[in-house]
Amino acid sequence: MVDRASKTFFHLLAQSGVLKKMASRYGMRHPTSFARRFIAGETVEEAIEAARALEAKRLHLALDLLGESVTSLDTADAATREYLAVIDAVTRSGIERNISLKLTQLGLDVDKASAVDNLRKILERAEPAGFFVRIDMENSPYADVTLEIFETLWQQGYRQIGVVLQSALHRSERDLHRITALGARVRLVKGAYKEPKSVAYQTKSDVDAAYTRMMWTVLSTGHYPAIATHDRAMIDLARQFAREHNIASDQFEFQMLYGVRRDLQTSLVKEGYPVRVYVPFGREWFPYFMRRLGERPANVAFVLRAILNESG
Numbered sequence: 001m002v003d004r005a006s007k008t009f010f011h012l013l014a015q016s017g018v019l020k021k022m023a024s025r026y027g028m029r030h031p032t033s034f035a036r037r038f039i040a041g042e043t044v045e046e047a048i049e050a051a052r053a054l055e056a057k058r059l060h061l062a063l064d065l066l067g068e069s070v071t072s073l074d075t076a077d078a079a080t081r082e083y084l085a086v087i088d089a090v091t092r093s094g095i096e097r098n099i100s101l102k103l104t105q106l107g108l109d110v111d112k113a114s115a116v117d118n119l120r121k122i123l124e125r126a127e128p129a130g131f132f133v134r135i136d137m138e139n140s141p142y143a144d145v146t147l148e149i150f151e152t153l154w155q156q157g158y159r160q161i162g163v164v165l166q167s168a169l170h171r172s173e174r175d176l177h178r179i180t181a182l183g184a185r186v187r188l189v190k191g192a193y194k195e196p197k198s199v200a201y202q203t204k205s206d207v208d209a210a211y212t213r214m215m216w217t218v219l220s221t222g223h224y225p226a227i228a229t230h231d232r233a234m235i236d237l238a239r240q241f242a243r244e245h246n247i248a249s250d251q252f253e254f255q256m257l258y259g260v261r262r263d264l265q266t267s268l269v270k271e272g273y274p275v276r277v278y279v280p281f282g283r284e285w286f287p288y289f290m291r292r293l294g295e296r297p298a299n300v301a302f303v304l305r306a307i308l309n310e311s312g
Helices: 002-013 017-026 044-056 073-093 112-129 140-155 172-182 204-221 232-244 262-270 286-295 299-311
Strands: 060-065 098-101 132-135 161-166 185-189 226-228 253-257 275-281
Touching: 044 060, 044 073, 044 275, 060 073, 073 098, 073 112, 098 112, 112 132, 112 140, 132 140, 140 161, 140 172, 161 172, 172 185, 172 204, 185 204, 204 226, 204 232, 226 232, 232 262, 253 262, 262 275
Parallel strands: 060 098, 060 275, 098 132, 132 161, 161 185, 185 226, 226 253, 253 275
Antiparallel strands: none
């Protein structure tokens, strides 16, 4: 109940224009500003610098240009051009070539065909350069169309793409079988969105139980799955299942978010497990940042102290 209330509260705060203005003023102003704990920067150059630091620790990475729910085709076109520039910058930099994006960032709410065209432009630039592109799953109203677009592009021959499934949604176990049957790569998450009980589990125990079932399925039948969690209990279950079923550690990877459980990231690498860190960056960082606080309210005290220090 507390977990659900926390998500609701921070999703409401994420819509506050006043709070966004205040956060934008202080959140990224200095190298030690509070948002930089979870956001790599506002520019691709800053993200690449953060990525190099991760690679020095033998961590893998995925760059995520923040942005979602654009309301005009002009804005969607601008986001597409920005992603093309990110691909070019990453190619020049020599860091690992792995990116993540949202379909609403590319105009899905405005015009589906335009969003697909924008995604195809990105894939046409990314795939020849050796990029892997992960299509994020947003909240439940987008599940059908996201998977439909993903499957269409997969059947058209775009194979360096993957998708995300959320264990919180009732439908996701069925979707998992559907996607693994294609031979596609799945990133398994619990889900950060507030969802109604008609489509999603409402308690942590139910979400965890679904995550465990899906994790066993994807480890058994998936194609280099990504176990995305900061939950040590889930990580231990994955490791135990892999050992018991002779699944080598290089047949899957753990994924975590930038700035979250850095101790656990390091320890897993030392144990020989691949760990990929999602590296979010960009000017539209506030909604993402608030969702992270909603998932882990203990971070709020850290943020409040930082704001007081900077504004005092």
